[in-house]
Each structure stands twice: as structure tokens, then as C-alpha cells.
Amino acid sequence: MMRTRPLKVALLGCGVVGSEVARIMTTHADDLAARIGAPVELAGVAVRRPDKVREGIPAELVTTDATALVKRGDLDIVVEVIGGIEPARTLITTAFEHGASVVSANKALLAQDGAALHAAAEEHGKDLYYEAAVAGAIPLIRPLRESLAGDKVNRVLGIVNGTTNFILDKMDTTGAGYQEALDEATALGYAEADPTADVEGFDAAAKAAILAGIAFHTRVRLDDVHREGMTEVTAGDFASAKEMGCTIKLLAICERAEDGASVTARVHPAMIPLSHPLASVRGAYNAVFVESDASGRLMFYGPGAGGAPTASAVLGDLVAVGRNRLGGTTGPGESAYAALPVSPMGEVVTRYHISLDVADKPGVLAQVATVFAEHGVSIDTVRQQGKDGEASLVVVTHRASDAALGGTVEALRKLDTVRGVASIMRVEGE
Template structure:
């Protein structure tokens, strides 16, 4: 039977995502009621600037006192779309203290303090859902947390930041330089005025930490994720990638060690073959490639950001949490039973594409090859082009521990015949 008393929702934050959440809750109220089994009512909207006009939202619902909204005694679910660490963390714990389940889109907070928040939710017997924190509208968190709960995930590799994918796609398809592609992304609204979180990989690293924790049933914090930005990727790198039948993407890569005793989590630009499904992900889209023991290879693809796509994920969580509330139950919480250690980047086995500026004279290639051999790194291919006493040397290695590859690069820098190391790029997805 349909419950007549509405489930009351507090919306914390009303920016691009929050305003879309409010709009959908209003325009699709009947559908949400039918899907949940009870009416759902927007009971209050906490904002920083109450004077701002918010189309479709009753001004009587707007407040600047989020804490008072949560403490007033009739709120069932809080939707947190403020972002950042504080005041979001305090507000979420306040919600739990007052019997309120939480839907969040806050990747930074979950990557940093997810374990503590899950523990608080479990202690209170409440839900913490966060599908919107990773990959926007793409159903990813719940399939990994629930649909694949009976399987063993060994690897996750994906494009989880739309801004960087747009920039790299433009560099690849038009030959634009990094700054030119970034300017276009900014003009189109894909990049923030300060794009640091995106282009330096912080945003992707936070998402990687969340996904790694779900995939490997272990606690992975943001500090555990190795991170490199993409600001140094050049047109020359794309030219080299094309000669290898590859393109370049900023990837989040999460792996379980072959012996199953540890995991690794990393974010960095990498060359991937054009035959790999991720190579064809264009514009500001996201895609995540999951490799599970029984299910095999799964691909999740779609818009990874934006108000409406992210709001779609938030509303999906809201429906699930409301259903749990009516059933007097909770959904899955944190699963960290394996407690696997996170290995350092040096333990990762990968390949390098290295571009060197060297003296164009006999014996240089032999010196370079010796340097690789001394560090236990095998060379796959070498390409050399010389002109006017200078030469460019491109070396692609076989797979080796990242520590050995990094040590090789440092040794190359010290050779008298090496004028400089112009580019280092990992090669993945083969």
C-alpha cells in the first residue's frame, strides 16, 4: 500500500547539481512517488547566498542554517552536494546523529574520510549512498558494490574526468597544443577558471580511491593513489603515439597484485592502443573498464559530469535510500574485510615510452642500451632521427617494475651524450 506521509528531504547545496536535483524532484514527483511507494518532499534547501534567484524553488524552503535544517526533527534523507571537506563532513555526521540517511556526490570527502563516514552510518543504522561521486550519470558504484559483489575484480582502468578527456581528445584530433585545447574547454564550460584539480589529476585520484576501495574490499585513501597530471603532454607525444598505433588518455588504473596480497592505485597520462575500447572515448565523456574473474571484461560509458547527468545519479540513490527507509532496512555499507596493503608506484609493472635528445655520433645508442641493461629493463623498439649534430631517440621498453624504469631514466639524464629527456609516457592497455 502507498504510504501517505511524505519522506522529507533536506538539500544541502543548490548549485549546478543541486538545482537540477530540485527541478527533477518537482517535475517528476508523481513518478518518484510511484517508484518509491511514498511521496517524497523537498523540505528545505541550505545555501550560502539566500538572495540568489533559484527558479522553481519556493523561497520559503531556502535557509542558510544547514545545521538547524538537519536538527529540526522531521528530515528523513539529506542530499549533500556542497562538495569539499568542510562543512560537508560535519553536516553529514550531524545528519547521522539525527537519524537521517545521506546521499552524497562528494568525491573529495569520500576519498579522504570514507571509512569514518561509513562507520558513522553503520553505527547509526543508516544509509550512505554516493553513486554521483564517480563518473556522473554512469551507473558504476552500485554495479561494482552490488551486482559484482559475488565476483572478484582484478583490475579497473578508466577515464573518470571529462575535462581532461576533452583536452586530450582535441589535441589528438586537431593537433592543438595543450593551452589551446584548455582554452577551448574553458570557453565551453568544461574546465573551471582554475583547472588544477582536473589537469593535475586530483579529481581523478579521488575517484580512483573510491573505486579501489569498492573493487578490492579494502580501504584506499586519496594519499594512497599515485598521481601525475597531464600538463606536460605535447603534440610531439601524440605524434609518437600515432606512430605506435596509440592515443593518449589520462587514466585511473587500479590493480590487484598477481599474488592477491596487495593492490595499487594510480592516475597518470598513458598511451593506449587504438584497438582498446577506451581509445574511442571522445569529448568530455567518461568510461571505465572493469575486469572481473567470472564476469570478464565490462565497459561502463557515458557523460561523467554536468548538472543533469550528476543529478540523475543522485536521484537514483535517493530512490534506493527511500525504499530502504520504508522497508526499515539499509543498503550495503563499506566492505573492507580484505585490509590489503596499497603498494607503492615503484612496484607497478608497466612499459615506458621515452624520448631523448642525444648527440648524433657513434656509440650513443650503445651507451643508452647499456644503461637500460644495467637497470634490468629490456628494450622493445628504438627509433632514431638525426640532424646537424643532434638526434632524437625514442625508446619503448618491455614491461618492468616502475622503480627500475624510473631509475633508468635518472641514469640516462646523467649521460654526457644525453642532452635531455624530453618526454616520458607509460604504455598501458595492451
């Protein structure tokens, strides 16, 4: 039987995502009610600009006083889609204190203060759901913390930012340079006017922190994630990648150490073989590869951003939280029992592609090989091209630690015969 008293929902933020949430709540009201077991009522919408026309939202529901809205005391669910750290953090904790559960899409806040928010939710017996914070419409958080709860996840490898994937895909398929591809992404609306959060990896790093925490039952904060942007990736890097049968993606990589005693989380550009499923992810799409003991390899693919896709994930959480509310229970909270240490980047082991500008004369290759050997980094392949006293030397290594590779590069820079280190890129997905 359906409960007649509606679940009251407040919406914090009514931009691209928030307006889609409100629209779907209205147009799919009957379906949502049937799925939850009670009608859903939009009880208030907090915005910064009250004079803006918002189609389908009654003017009397709009307010600029978000604090007063979450303090009402009669709300069942607060949906937070304003982003940022403050006032979102205070508004969420205030919502818990006044009896509401929370659905959020705020990756930055969850990556920084997820543990404190989970603790506040538990203290007040409320839900904190955030499927939309990591990969838009792609169901990922719920499979990790529920469907794979009986499995042991060892690795999460993925493309979790559509803007960067669009840019790198354009560079790969058209031969465009970074700036040209970024300009096209901006013109098409894929990149913000200030794309720093995307292209420097901050957005992906926040998502990696959330994914690692859930996958490994360990608290992983944004500061624990090694981050490198993709602004230095060149057309030459793509040419080298193609010669190796690879392409380049900005990857979020969360791994459990082979001995299971620690974890790592990192974001950086990497070469991956064209045979890997992530290599075929085009445009602004996202995809995440999960490797676990029992399930093996799983891939989740779809639109990772945008108003409607992100709203889809928000509404999915709203249905789950609404059902919990009616049943007088809560869903899964934070699972951090493993409390594994997060290892520094220097302990990460992978392969590397290093491009050097060197003097074109006898003995250079021997000098370079000696430096690699002295630092315990084994060379897999070497390719050299020379002309008019200048040469380019491309070295691909076997697996080595990041610390060992760093020491190798530092020593290479000191060689008189090495004019410069043109690029260093990790090789993943093999």
C-alpha cells in the same frame, strides 16, 4: 500500497547539480513516489546566497543555516552536493546523528574520510550512498558493490574526468597544443577558471580511491593514490603515440597484484592502443573498463559530469535510500574485509615510452642500451632520428617496474651524450 506520509528530503547546496536535483524532484514527483512507495517532499534547501532567485523552489524552504536544517530531527534523507571537506563532513555526520540517511556526490570527502563516514552511518543505522561521486550519470558504484559482489575484480581502468578527456581529444584530433585545447575547453564551459583539480589529476585521484576501495574490499585513501597531471603532454607525444598506433588519455588505474596480496591505485597520462575501447572515448565523456574473473571485461560509458547527468545519479540513490527507509533496513555499507596493503608506485609493472634528446654520433645507442640493461629494463623497440649533430631517440620497453624505470632514467640523465629526457609515458591497455 503507497504510504501517504511523505519522505522528507533536505538539500545541501543548490548550484548546478543541486538545482537539477530539486527540479527533477518536482517535475517527476509522481514517478518518484511510485518507485519509492511514498511521496517525496523537499523540506529545506541550504544555500550560501539566499537572495538568489531559484526557480521552482519556494523561498520559505531556503536557508543559510545548514546545521539547523540537518538537526531538525524529522528528515528522512539529506542530499549533500556542496562539495569540499568542511562543512560537508560535519553536516553529514550531524545528519546521521539526527536520524537521516545521506546521499552525497562529494568525491573529495569520500576519498579522504570515507571509512569514518561509513562508520558513522553504521553506528546510527543509516544509509550512505554516493553513486554520483565518481562518474556522473554512469552506473558504476552500484554494479561494483552489488552486481559484481560475487565476482573477483582484478582491474579498474578508466577515463573519469571529462575536462581532461576533452583537452586530450582536441590535441589528438586537431593537433592543438595543450594551452590551446585548454582555452577551448574553458570557453565551452568544460574547464573551470582554475582547472588545477582536473588537469593535475586531483579529481581523478579521488575517484580512483573510491573505486579501488569498493573493487578490492580494501580501504584506499586519497593519499594512497599516485597522481600525475597532464600539463606536460605535448603535440610531440601525440605524434609518437600515433606512430605506435596509440592515443593518449589521462587514466585512473586500480589493480590487484598478480599474487592477489596487494593493490595499487594511480592516475597519470598514458598511451593506449587505438584498438582499446577507451581510445574511442571522445569529448567530455567518461568510460570505465572493469576486468574480473567471472565476468571478464565490462565497459561503462556515458556523460561523467554536468548538472542533469549527476542529478540523475543522485536521484537514483535517493530512490534506493527511500525504499530502504520504508522497509526499515539499510543498503550495503563499507566492505573492507580484505584489508589488502596498497603498494607504492615503484612496484607497479607496465611498459614505457621514453623520448631522449641525444648527440648524433656513433656509440650513443649502445650507451643508452647498456643503461637499460644494467637496470633490468628490457627494450622492445628503438627509433632514432638525427640532424646536424642533434638526435631524438625513442625507446619503448617491455614490462618493467616503475622503480627500475626511474633508476634507468636517472642514470640516462648522467650520460654526457644524453642532452635531455624529453618525455616519459607509460603504455597501458595491452
